[in-house]
Amino acid sequence: xxxxxxxxxxxxxxxxxxxxxxxxxxxxxxxxxxxxxxxxxxxxxxxxxxxxxxxxxxxxxxxxxxxxxxxxxxxxxxxxxxxxxxxxxxxxxxxxxxxxxxxxxxxxxxxxxxxxxxxxxxxxxxxxxxxxxxxxxxxxxxxxxxxxxxxxxxxxxxxxxxxxxxxxxxxxxxxxxxxxxxxxxxxxxxxxxxxxxxxxxxxxxxxxxxxxxxxxxxxxxxxxxxxxxxxxxxxxxxxxxxxxxxxxxxxxxxxxxxxxxxxxxxxxxxxxxxxxxxxxxxxxxxxxxxxxxxxxxxxxxxxxxxxxx
Numbered sequence: 478x479x480x481x482x483x484x485x486x487x488x489x490x491x492x493x494x495x496x497x498x499x500x501x502x503x504x505x506x507x508x509x510x511x512x513x514x515x516x517x518x519x520x521x522x523x524x525x526x527x528x529x530x531x532x533x534x535x536x537x538x539x540x541x542x543x544x545x546x547x548x549x550x551x552x553x554x555x556x557x558x559x560x561x562x563x564x565x566x567x568x569x570x571x572x573x574x575x576x577x578x579x580x581x582x583x584x585x586x587x588x589x590x591x592x593x594x595x596x597x598x599x600x601x602x603x604x605x606x607x608x609x610x611x612x613x614x615x616x617x618x619x620x621x622x623x624x625x626x627x628x629x630x631x632x633x634x635x636x637x638x639x640x641x642x643x644x645x646x647x648x649x650x651x652x653x654x655x656x657x658x659x660x661x662x663x664x665x666x667x668x669x670x671x672x673x674x675x676x677x678x679x680x681x682x683x684x685x686x687x688x689x690x691x692x693x694x695x696x697x698x699x700x701x702x703x704x705x706x707x708x709x710x711x712x713x714x715x716x717x718x719x720x721x722x723x724x725x726x727x728x729x730x731x732x733x734x735x736x737x738x739x740x741x742x743x744x745x746x747x748x749x750x751x752x753x754x755x756x757x758x759x760x761x762x763x764x765x766x767x768x769x770x771x772x773x774x775x776x777x778x779x780x781x782x783x784x785x786x
Contacts, residue, residue, distance in 0.1 A: 560584050588620065605635070621647075660681075660715065728770070729755065
């Protein structure tokens with residue numbers, strides 16, 4: 478995270494080491510020592526205060542989720558690169574710059590330290606790049622190369638697709654690796670309203686270019702934003718625009734910023750009835766046009782209950 482090394486990704490405050498006034502080297506040994514303390518608490522069924530707002534904890538009030546979160550092997554098997562805020566657009570649903578102070582630090586030395594000291598599970602490591610946008614992350618290619626040297630199980634990259642990087646082409650398609658591009662619109666006007674930049678056609682060109690130069694899995698995301706793109710016309714335009722791109726997957730997400738506010742009281746998000754119609758339309762469209770379609774587990778839970786909290 479931009480302000481801490483966090484030990485889980487739960488859309489909550491999360492247990493970790495808070496970073497304030499960062500300068501010079503981070504004490505990498507302290508990171509692992511702190512993680513061991515949390516592991517010890519969780520194995521005993523003691524829930525750290527930082528986990529209280531976690532939606533997983535909401536779903537599992539007895540804390541069984543946390544008891545099983547860390548196994549006996551204390552090696553890291555999942556790394557989310559999310560320590561930077563720099564981006565080349567200004568999405569209206571992005572809460573990063575509001576939630577975190579403008580801090581930064583070098584991640585590559587920490588990753589190298591973990592590998593050197595046998596702190597990473599080489600057989601099952603999943604790596605996910607979030608952010609910010611990786612296209613403006615100075616460390617991106619160096620980090621990517623460091624991970625690739627050790628053959629991680631999965632490399633996942635989230636990007637807005639505005640800038641094309643040749644480094645994308647170096648990621649092999651092992652069945653797990655993928656690049657997720659949030660297009661979120663089917664028209665230039667709506668894209669500009671959401672992203673704060675007039676780059677709709679550039680993103681489409683970059684998606685096509687990536688498809689032509691790489692066989693990696695491409696996921697195209699449509700985040701449903703209330704009173705912006707939450708209508709069948711915009712969704713149908715999105716699906717029509719991307720349907721000609723070969724070997725892609727489509728996923729829909731819900732913009733529920735109010736329940737992801739870190740350090741603030743969360744609001745219940747009730748799913749508007751027409752959202753269900755949008756999810757069903759996307760599913761049917763993809764089935765009819767032989768396009769891969771999926772909904773992630775968080776969205777599934779929200780849709781099933783009809784609310785988020």
